[in-house]
Amino acid sequence: MQSTHPLGIPEIVSYVASYVRKRDLTACALVSKTWYQAFNPLIWHDISWKYGRPFLPEAIQRHSQLVRAFKVPFGVETKALHSLRFPKLVSLDAEHYELKDMNEWMMDHCSVTRLKLRVYEVDHEFWNSLLGFRHLKDLTLRDLRSWDDVDGFWQLCTHLERLEIIKSYTPHQGNLLSMRFPSIKELIFNLTDWNNVRILEFMQRCSNLTSFKYVGGEESAGFASSFSDLVTARTWSQLHSVSIWDDIAEDAILRIIEGMQRINVFEIYFLLDSFGFNAMELLRPHFSNIRVLHLRCFNESETSPMAQEILSSCPLLEQLTAPPIEASVIAKGKPWVCTRLQELKLMFVYADSTLPCLQPLVFDQLARLVRLETWCTNYSNQKPPHQVVDLTLKNGLSKLSTLRSLRFIRLGNTYQKMGQQEIDWILQHWINLENIGVSVNAALTKRLKEHGIRKWT
Amino acid sequence: MKVTLESSDGQVFTVDKEVAELSVIIKEMLVIEQANQDHPIPLLNVGAVELAKVIEYCEHHRNDPTIDDDEDYDSRKKPIEMDDWDKQFTIVNKEMMFELILAANSMQVKPLLHLGCRYAADIVKRMSPTEIRDLFQIDDDFTPEEQDKIEWEKQWTKL
Numbered sequence: 001m002q003s004t005h006p007l008g009i010p011e012i013v014s015y016v017a018s019y020v021r022k023r024d025l026t027a028c029a030l031v032s033k034t035w036y037q038a039f040n041p042l043i044w045h046d047i048s049w050k051y052g053r054p055f056l057p058e059a060i061q062r063h064s065q066l067v068r069a070f071k072v073p074f075g076v077e078t079k080a081l082h083s084l085r086f087p088k089l090v091s092l093d094a095e096h097y098e099l100k101d102m103n104e105w106m107m108d109h110c111s112v113t114r115l116k117l118r119v120y121e122v123d124h125e126f127w128n129s130l131l132g133f134r135h136l137k138d139l140t141l142r143d144l145r146s147w148d149d150v151d152g153f154w155q156l157c158t159h160l161e162r163l164e165i166i167k168s169y170t171p172h173q174g175n176l177l178s179m180r181f182p183s184i185k186e187l188i189f190n191l192t193d194w195n196n197v198r199i200l201e202f203m204q205r206c207s208n209l210t211s212f213k214y215v216g217g218e219e220s221a222g223f224a225s226s227f228s229d230l231v232t233a234r235t236w237s238q239l240h241s242v243s244i245w246d247d248i249a250e251d252a253i254l255r256i257i258e259g260m261q262r263i264n265v266f267e268i269y270f271l272l273d274s275f276g277f278n279a280m281e282l283l284r285p286h287f288s289n290i291r292v293l294h295l296r297c298f299n300e301s302e303t304s305p306m307a308q309e310i311l312s313s314c315p316l317l318e319q320l321t322a323p324p325i326e327a328s329v330i331a332k333g334k335p336w337v338c339t340r341l342q343e344l345k346l347m348f349v350y351a352d353s354t355l356p357c358l359q360p361l362v363f364d365q366l367a368r369l370v371r372l373e374t375w376c377t378n379y380s381n382q383k384p385p386h387q388v389v390d391l392t393l394k395n396g397l398s399k400l401s402t403l404r405s406l407r408f409i410r411l412g413n414t415y416q417k418m419g420q421q422e423i424d425w426i427l428q429h430w431i432n433l434e435n436i437g438v439s440v441n442a443a444l445t446k447r448l449k450e451h452g453i454r455k456w457t
Numbered sequence: 458m459k460v461t462l463e464s465s466d467g468q469v470f471t472v473d474k475e476v477a478e479l480s481v482i483i484k485e486m487l488v489i490e491q492a493n494q495d496h497p498i499p500l501l502n503v504g505a506v507e508l509a510k511v512i513e514y515c516e517h518h519r520n521d522p523t524i525d526d527d528e529d530y531d532s533r534k535k536p537i538e539m540d541d542w543d544k545q546f547t548i549v550n551k552e553m554m555f556e557l558i559l560a561a562n563s564m565q566v567k568p569l570l571h572l573g574c575r576y577a578a579d580i581v582k583r584m585s586p587t588e589i590r591d592l593f594q595i596d597d598d599f600t601p602e603e604q605d606k607i608e609w610e611k612q613w614t615k616l
Contacts, residue, residue: 005555005593005594005595006555006558006559006562006573006577007555007577007593007595008593008595009562011562012558012562012570012574015570015571015574016574016577016578016581017578018574019571019574019575019577019578019579020578020581020582021578021582024581024582024583024584026611026614027581027584027585027586027589028581028586028589029607030586030599030604030607030608031586031589031590031595031597032590032595032596032597032598032599033598033599034595035589035595036599036607043614044614047613047614053612053613054612054613056609056610056612056613059609059610059613060613063610431579431582432582451583452583
């Protein structure tokens with residue numbers, strides 16, 4: 001009986017659908033009516049209005065009940081959006097879109113919990129319509145230059161859990177001093193003008209803050225230091241994640257690590273001096289909790305054994321960016337334990353002509369990272385000085401057959417001496433690969449492209 | 458405590474109760490038939506070969522926490538954990554895997570059902586609708602008009 005094939009049974013097909021990659025959804029929806037029923041909701045669940053796409057209001061409206069997340073890019077005609085309604089919308093991303101006269105539309109989408117908006121100026125009415133999103137938890141504002149009627153904003157912040165302010169000016173003080181924001185857990189700031197005092201006034205009122213990320217600049221001088229003082233003073237007892245994209249001195253880093261009771265995420269992008277022995281010493285007690293680490297050396301041409309210790313000591317690690325490391329340190333080091341690692345940005349440095357003998361040992365370590373999705377060998381935009389990886393079967397490629405989750409590989413655009421054999425091997429074992437940033441000859445590039453693997457530039 | 462299960466072709470298996478209870482169906486039957494434990498529980502849709510394999514799976518996963526089976530599509534972001542044992546377990550031919558999916562579905566062994574569906578999702582990667590239909594012996598039941606309409610809508614949803 002045909003119908004007893006499991007993949008003709010609706011319930012089973014819908015389970016299969018939940019494991020199919022996004023890019024394969026459309027092909028699956030065209031298989032049969034049963035498959036269409038299972039896959040169509042996933043196709044419309046999360047849609048984005050790509051530039052150059054024809055506007056098909058009938059089609060969109062027909063499936064509007066299925067849409068949970070909608071993204072509008074820059075350059076789309078406002079009127080078009082006005083005519084659409086998504087009764088079950090949860091997330092609206094209009095970050096690249098200036099919202100004007102959208103109050104009525106916003107009122108019709110009260111179910112939204114996550115909003116990303118690009119606005120230049122706001123007024124009383126704007127905050128009022130945002131207050132209409134009673135379930136709003138997560139707000140991102142971009143390009144905001146004028147904060148008129150800022151108290152409406154502070155009011156809104158009292159029920160937010162996450163706030164991100166990008167390329168905007170610091171909000172005015174208004175009635176800030178009389179407010180408290182206990183629900184805010186996560187803050188992300190990238191401000192055009194840094195009013196250190198006002199930002200810290202606001203942050204001190206977010207007593208349950210767990211996660212803070214900021215991108216500084218010329219205006220933010222002194223912020224890192226003041227922030228680290230507040231961390232040391234235990235202003236935020238639940239703070240476990242800190243990402244700092246700003247010049248920061250070692251003593252400020254030490255104060256932050258010391259002041260945190262638990263560390264899940266710790267990311268440092270720029271340094272005024274060294275991130276060294278002292279900081280590692282303080283991080284060590286947190287190794288069992290750490291999920292994301294982004295560390296830098298002051299002098300980037302230097303190598304550091306830091307990564308080997310981290311990879312062999314942090315079982316929960318999901319992302320690591322670390323300074324370059326001598327391949328021999330990895331080869332001789334303890335086994336890597338971070339089997340949950342999804343992203344690795346780390347350059348291996350081989351001393352003259354040691355690659356053929358050391359790389360298989362380095363690959364033995366890498367092969368343990370069975371969940372790895374992103375693998376980069378250059379962690380900054382600099383060109384690597386040496387051949388850092390050689391993806392040939394002769395030099396141990398077959399050891400990496402366990403890396404089935406790999407989606408993105410960037411090997412500093414190094415020229416790879418791969419042949420047909422290596423490409424066949426990759427297509428057979430790295431079935432999730434989407435993007436590969438290496439130089440190979442034109443015929444092989446074409447073959448990869450035929451299998452949906454693009455070149456990462 | 459032990460329970461006995463009988464496959465569709467009459468073979469009887471004896472397993473620990475908590476192993477058998479990974480099957481929602483058996484768990485419910487055991488509640489209903491508490492007193493009547495003399496007869497093996499008949500599994501009319503599951504052959505001996507498949508049942509042995511299902512039991513092997515349940516033995517290995519007897520201490521796992523149960524998974525919540527919500528229909529929330531966001532659950533796709535956190536797929537079930539697959540350990541080395543599971544990977545070895547799925548190294549069987551396609552036909553066997555499909556039989557196991559059917560068995561897991563009729564016995565309602567949810568984690569095994571998910572494992573099998575994940576396996577099937579891996580197979581359809583990069584395939585065209587025609588290739589998928591041929592592989593799973595599925596009939597194309599769209600009318601040409603329906604087909605055109607979906608193709609037309611695809612302009613908007615394609616990645």
